[in-house]
Each structure stands twice: as structure tokens, then as C-alpha cells.
Amino acid sequence: MEPLPSSVLPADVRGRILPGINGLDIHVLEAGFEQPGPNSPNRPAVILFHGFPELAYSWRKVLPALGAAGYHAIAPDLRGYGRTTGWNADYDADQIGFRFVNLLRDAIGVLHALGHRTAEAAVGHDFGASVASYAALARPDIFKRMVLMSAPFGGPAAVPFDTAGKPPAPAAPDIHAAMAALPRPRKHYQWYQSTREANENQWHAKQGLHDFLRAYYHYKSADWKANKPHELKGWTAEELAKMPTYYIMDLAEGMAETVAKEMPSAAEIAANTWLPDSDLRVYSGEYQRTGFQGGLNWYRARTSGRVTPELEIFTGRTIDQPSTFISGKSDWGNYQSPGALTKMQQSACTNMKQIHLVEGAGHWVQQEQPDEVNRLLLRFLKS
Structure with missing residues (x-):
């Protein structure tokens, strides 16, 4: 598989294939990829995770701004999408590869392949916000900051507490x-x-x-x-x-x-x-x-309940890195999980700096209003 051609990309963004990462050959778009000279420090990495039905290409208006600001901006086609290969598109195949812990393994593999042991920030939009959230939650030593777009993080799955000797909780309504x-x-x-x-x-x-x-x-x-x-x-x-x-x-x-x-x-x-x-x-x-089907496998993993038990190992854990939330003011994604936005601010993220709801944007905030997103993102990263 060849990377996206330069003819469809901004002049300072390139595509390439990173082979042999957690069973995948991962297609990435990147900006700020110039090799540092003897007097130039290594650029800090910023990794960006897209949602559905999108691709690394959804970050085409953000990557150049990050590169110009001195970052190595990296946007992979996530497992199941685009020019990343090695995943199984069969509906009846085992969906174990689409667990969030494995998706996080993909992300760490991308960083390591590109010579980064840490990322200045994990940035996630839509379903990619789930990857960014668990990246920040599970590996704060790698992901120093977190930026979520369009999908607030209400906290990890909870393990039932103080249940001994008490009647079981009633089943949730269907x-x-x-x-x-x-x-x-x-x-x-x-x-x-x-x-x-x-x-x-x-x-x-x-x-x-x-x-x-x-x-x-x-x-x-x-x-x-x-x-x-x-x-x-x-x-x-x-x-x-x-x-x-x-x-x-x-x-x-x-x-x-x-x-x-x-x-x-x-x-x-x-x-x-x-x-x-x-x-x-x-x-x-x-x-x-x-x-x-590759992108739909993410939904299948979530709705089947298969991802929930392993995420319960993070019960009670909070995201303590500096974080921010950027979304469109016209985006129902902010509210589709009732209470998640409030939980993100009050308990799930202890260092949530600001919530930004951008005028003139719906769900595709980084595409609809890229200048404002870039301004907010860079201000947060430089703060």
C-alpha cells in the first residue's frame, strides 16, 4: 500500500507507511518531520487520533500549524481505516484487536517507530478521543497532555463497590x-x-x-x-x-x-x-x-461489552495531566452521553484547564473551524 499522494496534501505534510507495528503496517500523515541538525533540538511529538467516518486526513488543517510551531505532528490512519493494513475486515472475525488497550498499543508503536519515547500531547476527536483518554489515563509517563474534541471523557468503567452482604443492584432497564x-x-x-x-x-x-x-x-x-x-x-x-x-x-x-x-x-x-x-x-x-467495516469494528467492540472488563482495571483512576476540551458549539457529541461533560470537569480529569465550544462548528470542529482550533490548541500546548 502506498501513502496518500502529495497532490491531495498540504505542501508541508507527507504520508508514509510504518511497517510492522503490532501486526499492522500503519499509514501516517506528519508535519514537522524535518531531521534535526546539530544545533536543533528534537521536536516534541503530538499524536492525533481521528474518529468515524474519518481518516488521518481529517487533521490536514491542523498538522501544518503544529509543524510550523515546532512540533512533530503525527496522525495515523487508525486500525481498521484507510491505508493502514493488517486488520481483518470480516464481520465474523474475532474483534479482540479493536480493544482500546490494543489500540493504545498501536499508538505507542507509532511513537516508538518514529523515535519518540514521549508525546507532548495525545489529541483525539470523536472515537479517537477514547484512545486519547485511555492513553492519558494508562500511560501518563508517555502522554504529557491531553486534548479531547467532540467526545468528553466521563471516567473509566467502575467496579461495583461495597456490595458484600447486600442484595444485588436491580438490572438496568432495557x-x-x-x-x-x-x-x-x-x-x-x-x-x-x-x-x-x-x-x-x-x-x-x-x-x-x-x-x-x-x-x-x-x-x-x-x-x-x-x-x-x-x-x-x-x-x-x-x-x-x-x-x-x-x-x-x-x-x-x-x-x-x-x-x-x-x-x-x-x-x-x-x-x-x-x-x-x-x-x-x-x-x-x-x-x-x-x-x-474496519471502523465499525470499534462500535462492535464497545457495544458487545468486551472492552469493559479490562478497562475496569482503571476504576477510580483520574487523568491528572493538563487537559483541554475543544468542540463545536453545534455538536451534539458533547451531550450524547448524558452527564459525561460534567463528570469530565468535576471528577474524571483533575487538571482540565478549559472547555471551548467553538462558534460556527458542529461535530467536525477541526475541519469546520481550523483556525480557531489551531489557536486554542497551540495556546494550550505552549501554556
Whole structure:
């Protein structure tokens, strides 16, 4: 597999393949990769983890700013994505490789391959925020700071406490049955994305893959004016159903049909400056080749409960490194896990410096408002 060609990248960003890392050949984009001279100090590393359905390419507007500021900025195509190879795309394959502990092993392997024993910061967006969170939680000696975008960290899975001699806690209500029983029957997108049909529905969407991605990105951005998120009162069907259908879907529809209803007009597409069609073609070209199953395996690992027991070893542990949270003001991702944003500030992260909700951005904050993200990110790193 060849790296992304320079023709689709900023002038000071390059792609390359790092072979033999935890069973993978990992494709990375990087800036600030110049070899230090005899009078130049080694550049501190900043590693950036993307979300779904994205790629290392989603950091194309951030990498140059970090490189210009003196950092070695590194964005891998994560396990299951893009030009990283060695993962199994079979739905029936063992999903053990997509455990968060193993994803963290991938990240450490990337740093070591590039000659870094530490990273100045772990930066994660969307699902990549989970990797950044557990990187900071598990290896504070490696990851000196943490930046989360669009997905707050509410703390590690908890082990039941003070239970001896007491009756067992009642079973949690079946949230999926409750959503299906609403007057407008609904389902949670993470459990849909874990189904066998999810990959085919999106990869071979009736509207075409390129238009599927166009609608998906539009629907979750600030361009979709109905994105006016707010805190939810709790993990109940009625509260969750207040979110748009890209999170709480109509029960009978797949994701391709869900986002097709919000396809932007030709005029809106032409006016889009943060994701012009030339940039979107990079995404659609990559996913046309790979499909979505690799990324969907992350959902499968989470919803199956397989990742929870090993993460319980961190019960009660906090993230104590300097941290910050940057997200779009129009991003429902801030609230999709009720209470997580508050827990992140009050208990999970003891050194959370600031929460930034950026105007004019939805879920894709580093693409929709890169100048403000770069300003906030560099100010935090230099503080």
C-alpha cells in the first residue's frame, strides 16, 4: 500500500507507511518531520487520533500549524481505516484487536517507530478521543497532555463497590426496548453500527458513497441549522430521542436512508468551504476501496461489552495531566452521553484547564473551524 499522494496534501505534510507495528503496517500523515541538525533540538511529538467516518486526513488543517510551531505532528490512519493494513475486515472475525488497550498499543508503536519515547500531547476527536483518554489515563509517563474534541471523557468503567452482604443492584432497564416502544420508534446509532448490515448499507448506499458521506458530514455540522444541542437529563429513551436521527435513528431505517433526508442542495455544496468536493473525494475514494467495516469494528467492540472488563482495571483512576476540551458549539457529541461533560470537569480529569465550544462548528470542529482550533490548541500546548 502506498501513502496518500502529495497532490491531495498540504505542501508541508507527507504520508508514509510504518511497517510492522503490532501486526499492522500503519499509514501516517506528519508535519514537522524535518531531521534535526546539530544545533536543533528534537521536536516534541503530538499524536492525533481521528474518529468515524474519518481518516488521518481529517487533521490536514491542523498538522501544518503544529509543524510550523515546532512540533512533530503525527496522525495515523487508525486500525481498521484507510491505508493502514493488517486488520481483518470480516464481520465474523474475532474483534479482540479493536480493544482500546490494543489500540493504545498501536499508538505507542507509532511513537516508538518514529523515535519518540514521549508525546507532548495525545489529541483525539470523536472515537479517537477514547484512545486519547485511555492513553492519558494508562500511560501518563508517555502522554504529557491531553486534548479531547467532540467526545468528553466521563471516567473509566467502575467496579461495583461495597456490595458484600447486600442484595444485588436491580438490572438496568432495557434502553433499546424502550426506544423501540416510543410513539416514534427509535434505535441507538452505536448499536446499529454494530450490526452485520451497517457496512453494506453505507458502503453501497443507494445514493452512492460520495453523496452518503456528503449528507453525513453536512447533517452533523453547523451547516445543518437545526443542530442546537443541550444537556440531557439522563440515559432514558425519552431524553435520548431529543437528539437528531444521526444519533437516535428511526427504527426501520439504516444510516444511508437516515442522512439522505438531509442531503444539502447543489448550491449548499458549492458554497461549502470547509469540505469542498475535492476534499470529500479523498474520503470517498478511500472508503470506496476499504468499506466501513474496519471502523465499525470499534462500535462492535464497545457495544458487545468486551472492552469493559479490562478497562475496569482503571476504576477510580483520574487523568491528572493538563487537559483541554475543544468542540463545536453545534455538536451534539458533547451531550450524547448524558452527564459525561460534567463528570469530565468535576471528577474524571483533575487538571482540565478549559472547555471551548467553538462558534460556527458542529461535530467536525477541526475541519469546520481550523483556525480557531489551531489557536486554542497551540495556546494550550505552549501554556
